[in-house]
Amino acid sequence: MKKYGENLFQIGEVTKIAGVTRKALLVYEKKGLLTPAVKDSESGYRYYSADNITQIRAIRSLQSLGLSLKEVAAYYYDTENIDAHLQRIMELRATLDKNIQMLQVRAAKQGDMTVHKTVLPQQVCFCRRYLCGNVGDAANKLRDTYIAAAHTGKMHMALRMFTMRMSQSIDKLDLMCCIPVQDSFDGAERVDFAQTPALCIYYRGPYEDTSRAIKALMKYVKENNVETIGPFRSIYLEGPPNRGENSDDYITQIAVPIKV
Numbered sequence: 001m002k003k004y005g006e007n008l009f010q011i012g013e014v015t016k017i018a019g020v021t022r023k024a025l026l027v028y029e030k031k032g033l034l035t036p037a038v039k040d041s042e043s044g045y046r047y048y049s050a051d052n053i054t055q056i057r058a059i060r061s062l063q064s065l066g067l068s069l070k071e072v073a074a075y076y077y078d079t080e081n082i083d084a085h086l087q088r089i090m091e092l093r094a095t096l097d098k099n100i101q102m103l104q105v106r107a108a109k110q111g112d113m114t115v116h117k118t119v120l121p122q123q124v125c126f127c128r129r130y131l132c133g134n135v136g137d138a139a140n141k142l143r144d145t146y147i148a149a150a151h152t153g154k155m156h157m158a159l160r161m162f163t164m165r166m167s168q169s170i171d172k173l174d175l176m177c178c179i180p181v182q183d184s185f186d187g188a189e190r191v192d193f194a195q196t197p198a199l200c201i202y203y204r205g206p207y208e209d210t211s212r213a214i215k216a217l218m219k220y221v222k223e224n225n226v227e228t229i230g231p232f233r234s235i236y237l238e239g240p241p242n243r244g245e246n247s248d249d250y251i252t253q254i255a256v257p258i259k260v
Contacts, residue, residue: 008037008047018056025056031069033059033076065092108202108251113216115199120233120257122195123159124185125178126152129166132173135208138163142177149179152187156180160253162235170211170218176231199226200255202237206247210234213254221256230257 015022025046028034034056037049048056062072071088074081097119126149132138142163149155159180167174178191199220203213214232221228235253 008049009053011046011048014048014053014056018053018060020056020060027069028056028059031073033069033073065089065096067092108204110204110248112204113201113213115201115217115220118198118200118253118255120193120196120198120255121159123156123180123193124183125191125193126154126181126185126187126189127176127178127191128189129174129176132175134173138173138175139207141175145177146179148189149181152181152185154181154185156182160235160237162233164231164233165214166231170214196229196257197260198255198257200253203252203254204249206250207239207252210252210254213252217254217256221258227259228256229259232256 009017011022011025014020014025025034029036029046034052036046037052038047039045040047059069059072062075063069067075067088075089126145128141128145128148130138130141132141142161146161161177161179164176164178165174166176176191178193181190199217201213201217203210214234217232220226233253233255235255237253238249238251
């Protein structure tokens with residue numbers, strides 16, 4: 001029988017249950033993040049409660065998001081800087097969301113029309129609208145818009161350019177070409193986009209066939225009575241710059257903002 005009862009756990013048991021090393025537990029204790037339920041003054045043995053194990057898992061969870069132990073301590077005990085800690089967690093969430101999205105992108109296969117939930121970011125774009133004759137013409141117009149946005153010196157290098165279908169007709173290339181720029185851009189071409197939930201398909205294949213994914217997403221929206229709140233977007237994730245002439249490996253995120 002355990003010296004301190006069946007409801008407490010020795011350090012070796014905790015390492016197995018929580019998947020953490022003995023050294024890590026001692027570091028948590030040293031940092032003030034964990035206090036064993038009992039610490040035998042004679043033997044130095046530590047005994048942990050179920051609450052301790054829950055606390056250990058919470059610490060590990062925050063570490064897995066990218067927080068240092070110093071940041072974990074601040075998260076729990078620094079009540080004067082809540083806004084700063086909240087901002088840090090939101091930044092980590094944004095990074096995690098981006099990594100999830102890129103894994104979904106990498107998993108996209110030709111012909112895969114799986115619909116995903118996503119969040120389109122808040123952003124400012126340099127936008128120009130064109131009525132294009134064909135996909136080649138649309139590509140040229142997007143390139144021209146990109147060049148014009150680059151000349152402003154305000155391009156946002158992390159966000160992706162996209163086009164929006166301004167017509168209800170799938171065959172009409174009435175497109176708004178959108179190039180992300182910095183918030184400080186104040187030209188006539190500025191359009192502000194709010195963060196919004198969306199549905200999307202990660203389409204792998206040539207730009208000429210993206211209409212297949214748009215039709216599939218339209219069908220899903222109709223069959224599931226989803227209320228859309230904006231035009232369909234084609235967000236260009238991987239294309240000629242890094243895929244060269246191999247258009248079968250181009251990846252375009254076909255997305256539509258929705259009401260929730």
